[in-house]
Amino acid sequence: MRALAGMGSALALAACATTGSSQALADTGGQDAFPVTAEFDKNPYPSTYRPYPGVPTALVGATVFDGTGREFADTTVLFRDGRVEAVGSGLDTSGYTVIDGTGKYVTPGIIDIHSHLGNYPSPSVPAHSDGNEATAPTTPDVWAEHSVWPQDPGFSRALANGGVTALQILPGSANLVGGRTVTLKNVYSRTVQGMKFPGAPYGMKMACGENPKRVYGNRNRQPSTRMGNFATNRQKWLEVIAWAGDEDRKRDLANETMAGVLDGEILVHNHCYRADEMALVMDMAKEMGYRVTAFHHAVESYKIGDLLRENGVCSAIWADWYGFKMESYDAIPENGALLHKAGACVVIHSDSDQDIQRLNQEAAKAQAAGERMGIDIPDGEVIRWITLNAATAMGIDKMTGSLEPGKMADVVLWNGDPLSVYSRPEKVWVDGALMFDAYDPKRRPVSDFELGQPGEGDVK
Template sequence: MNVTKKVLIAAVSAFALAGCATTGSANTAGDDSGSDDAPRFAAKTEAEGPFPSTYSAYPGAPTALVGATVYDGAGNRIEGGTVLFRDGKVEAVGGSDLSTAGYTVLDGSGKFVTPGIIDIHSHLGDYPSPGVDAHSDGNEATAPTTPDVWAEHSVWPQDPGFSRAMANGGITALQILPGSANLMGGRSVTLKNVPSRTVQGMKFPGAPYGFKMACGENPKRVYGGRGRKPSTRMGNFAVNRQTWYDAINYANDEDAKRDLGKETLKGVLEGEILVHNHCYRADEMALVMDMAKEVGYKVTAFHHAVEAYKIGDLLRENGVCSAIWADWYGFKMEAYDAIMENAALLQQEGACVVIHSDSQNDIQRLNQEAAKAQAAGKRLGIEISDADVIGWITLNAAKAMGIDDMTGSLESGKMADVVLWNGDPLSVYSRPEKVWIDGALMFDAMDRKRRPVSDFELGQPGEGDVK
């Protein structure tokens, strides 16, 4: 083995989680049940969590960041602020009057502090790098509805995109979604952006599952191209509605045979699984919201949503977030009415705005994407504060993912997911200097030992290398 690689493996091993993930096995009843009617074998139920998180925070030290400009994610800006965190939690956020006794003090003068950046729409691990067919695991494009699949069962934890997202973009949490080939693509999973041997070791504890849906061109192109239904937008809605009706019947039938897909849909109907719907056109978003009311679920966020600016009032009234790009435009017909002012117009309307990536590259610069959307609004005469714009990539994302009570803002009692930037985070010239997750220093641009590197960034060993 290459000597360099041996050293790196040793370093990564020292850095990795100590625990090995276990997912449990089938329960055996019967022998100890005392009942002849009890089943001999039984799988874990949904409520028992068959694929539990085994995430455990890395060790950290009590830390005080002092003298920096602090954006708390909730719309506030503090000049010369102080952020205190200990035992994985934020203890206090305020001015220079906060006592730092008992903390390791870091001088942030001239720098900026934000909550950890959150990407609500990522495919890292399911479409990892290197981007080869053998790694293409995001779309189960075998049927128009596949609510039975779970994105976490495709996530490859060694994807170098995870460490690049942290080092370049300050990403501390992200939602991994199935692709958009299907009307119902399956469950998403929310991850903490930490090194782990297993996806369970990255799984955000307490985060609700999401459910990926898609409307518009993708499903009708994929299945219409095979001569199957749906091949039109009306076919999309017909298949969706019938699938929901079948799920309602299942949810109301106490004697129904267990069905993995309908079990997921039942979780959506019960409000325990959050719907994230890929949808571009305003008219379709309005129809989807009506369909949701018809069958009894709620859309949490429309993703991509390039025409959301046309129905900002409807989105606000229905409490639906828009997870959008800053300026992606024209790459297919339903993206032709995209405008750079989308986010600003939604903000002006009082609707929920989230900037997302859908890209292994854009996830490394969500701060810059948010700044581009802010600048487009300013050119239109819509002034949006820097503090509110930071919320587009922190607290608003957390709200739409159902984790805002745990992360997304710098508030006492929340997870100490924190980024120290070497300059204004809304500047193209700024980068993360340090990143903490649950109070543990996971990246430090000034310390090579805290700059994770993947084997795939080192290249293949050559003949002249020491084996």
Template sequence: MKALIRSLFAASAMAALAACATTDDSTGSTRSASSYGEPDAPYPSTYQRYPGAPTALVGATVYDGAGGRIDSGTVLFADGKVVGIGGPDLAIPAGYTRIDGAGKFVTPGVIDIHSHLGDYPTPAVDAHSDGNEATNPTTPEVWAEHSVWPQDPGFTRALANGGITALQILPGSANLTGGRSVTLKNVPARTVQGMKFPGAPYGMKMACGENPKRVYASRGPSTRMGNFAKNRQMWFDAQEYAAGDRDKRDLAKETLAGVLDGDILVHNHCYRADEMALVMDMAKEAGYKVTAFHHAVESYKIGDLLRENGVCSAIWADWYGFKMEAYDGIPENGALLQQAGACVIIHSDDANGIQRLNQEAAKAQAAGARIGIDIPDAEVVGWFTLNAAKAMGIGDVTGSLETGKMADVVLWNGDPLSVYSRPEKVWIDGALMFDAMDPQRRPVSDFELGQPGEGDVK
């Protein structure tokens, strides 16, 4: 019986991959040749885009992710790139597959800046718990990609239900310094290298507050002042390494030196406003920059400081009260940050939440409207597209619908800021990776094989 199940899964998985790989490709080849890859990196990206056909989405309401809206818009993409965006008068070249989007909406692919898919995969059992190297308060030497399980069914759920085309996988928040993050394209692959977003910079996860002082209470640090003392000493040691002889490999200090050199972006788990202000001061002392505070439930208290320091807040819409440092979380956080001119990102930190970042953004928008802060829909779409891309260091190639950028595109069956809407089609680099209307383009994992509507065997 087990052998039969394995063989059925293999057939189903290969069929799903083949359906994606041969989408609109008359040659019948699987994955297209590409110049993507980083051969000089120790764990290079081997990502190659799946093939797709030149496509014209016409008649839909288009949100470009950068604050623009086009009614009855046209989006053209071919060879993995956006080649044109405009109104109904935009000329459609010969040979393009035309898709009628009347009554529908188009956005850039949704991007989650804070995910643990693959490191805390489903099924959620101890054997799969690989996100926290909770053996030392500072572990900058670990890399999240070395724990990512590409077979996690959360990836396909995020694609199908949330329109997720790219995501950053972070270590957990048990550690003051948790290690390197990795940015992935949300495509089926046998290896994590096959999912790695080509050219994306690494991030480094840090955490402050309750989590590390609780986890390491028995051996220290056990207080917030202990947290800062440990981190400051780590940075002083890293400065010496960065300024000295790097011939002797030190994996921890290599990552920290990368941060000091500006090559690795700091993503800092932090809740309280006072701690965020202290962390920004510590960053100035040590010579690095915080790219984004994650969770950041009290960011609304220091929106001006965050704006002045160019630090984004990656937030939930309304998670509140689950621990002491979350008790000042308010649903108006995002709107108040937007009003202050600070960068707002909606993130998930959750295998279910990643499937509805669009709805979470709409909730935050509505909370603002209730206190008189009206934020246009086109700007709110940027909270889960371009703002996330910029903070991940990939905003020059994705996150908005602009000529020359990657054709990461979602066609929604209705207003993406409505609870009643969901992705109808999702393209990644111009390849149709999900189609709600086509069972052959609804990818499934082995844990879903045989479930109603998910890879049924006829």
């Protein structure tokens, strides 16, 4: 396997509301959380990410979607030293490498809130299956980053074909509590520490519904029902609350992660399909003193858009995956549009090494489904579903997700309208460094598993 050389990334803190504000997560509600004193290093595997070198760059004359919902025609984007400097017309480009964007489009880097790259890398063989610690109903002690293989060719495919510059890697959904997530910069690195998004908060993966009750019910143990799911979860939260309030407590990796959720330092990403279960989970969160940041998959979110809006919870959804198990049968392609109409936060996610390469097209499909039922969603808002909304739900919206001065220069130049099936990334920058160029063989990623594939290697 050809080694990939490189760096990594970070995330920050926040909730997901349609305003893009982080405040929605600030109030945990329910019981008071117990503070966990710093008796130990809460991040013993720190990011060693350092941006690749870039040059001052001016993208001139393109149509720009800035990630906040706005669209600008014939506009210039300036970035230098890894940061966005300005977006506007008539800007002075002296001292910049000028790239003609006439007829092209610029967006922030695409962000995938739900990925298993590195934990289920290619080639897909049993030896590489490291995403589900399916040995107990709750495993908050495991960290997804300890399974990430940085040389997974899926990373370079997501960069080149999908314009993905940051992504959250989650454990699988066999468990009610699957463990910690990690946010990465999509850059080449020998180590996962070199990919970790500096300053990004951890997430904690939870799951409800069919998966945990099937996995453990088939072993003749709790949970085997949905009520067993909630009973197991509630009991675990009570144990964590008691541990966090014990002045003589000893280190416990599982309790440390869940106590971090109670403290608001770790964000909850909850795999959940049915609307009734999402409503119950939000009540459980209030009872135990935490907040759900986002429901993932969430195929029935359209039934409770008002509740999700009121609770400041995002829905990270597919455009149209459905029917692969019973709890996914009430999915509709208008899910995202109806959530948008209700004023709730929408994020389009992948959960797939394939869909991560075309999140722009998935977002466009969700937009088109809304248009067919009479809901008109501006293109700029749809781009927000795969940029700023994702960043907000991941807690990194103060650093990336939109083309605003001072933010990371995570930028994609598209050869056409990014909401068109015919368009693809032409150039991709991460922190102002050109990481992919469709016209430069030296900046087209290569791996031994896919030489000669579209976007991979020097195809002749």
